[in-house]
Amino acid sequence: MARNKNLPLTETTYYILLALTQPRHGYAAIQEIAQLSQDTVHVAAGTMYGAIENLLKLKWIKEVPSNDKRRRVYVITTAGKSILQLETQRLRHLGNLAEDFGY
């Protein structure tokens, strides 16, 4: 079975897609990721801005209207959800495999 060419995702991309399950602006996503990862993953501003641009281009996330004129708000798209699903299956498979080996 040919694997989707966008896989595997980077840890940062994976976390951003997870965080944008709810509509959030960029900095809110950074904070959410820090919390989700128990402060092990901290995405810096320049890295986050570039990642959002890239995900918008891939159409994995989209902008949604908001009341805050100064901050754009983004949410995951159907395409983003399916890539997240594929990556999660891949990671789950790896996890199960490792378990079989006694890890």
Next chain:
Amino acid sequence: MKKFRVFLDLNREEDWINAVQATGYRLTRVNSYFHYYTFQPLVATDQFNPYTRLDFRDKWMSRRNYQNYRQFFSDSGWRLIAGGRHGGIQYFQQKAATSDRDIFSDEHSKLSCRQRSSRYSALCGVLFLLYVFYILKMMSNVNIFDVKSWYLTPGLWQMQGDLLWKAILFETPFALLRVLPVFLFLIVGIYYLCRAIDGYHR
């Protein structure tokens, strides 16, 4: 304190700014056309010695996009010192000691920022030099390396004594207007090409 410096590379520029700041200054202004950097000495009310970091934008941004960009960095603890929505280098300074130390948290995103800058320089270099070649072709009777050919007045060099000097004095502004833009574009074009070549080397 004002300093003039020309850099071919964003990392070296950033390192230099932070090295100057480490001696007790903070960057307050950058003139990106004339490459002047203005530093102010830290005062007692400054609680810390900030880091300055460079981002590069290769595209024009709408007013709203640029506001979003600045607001996002501001939320993340970075104040914009210099830069504009029409692209180029954006200088960000830590707002507080608790801000992140860098605007990039992985090598990949930092590298792609530096690549954006190299590509942009390559494009600018080619455009400036194409323009210079085009102009030189249009002014085929002027050789920019031969000062005498800058003066287009017929019979100027056959004039004698006083008349020659008066004529030269009168014609020189026109001659300079004719060739200075070409030299300027040539220098800027070569500068951009050097930036691009330097970027591709690493």
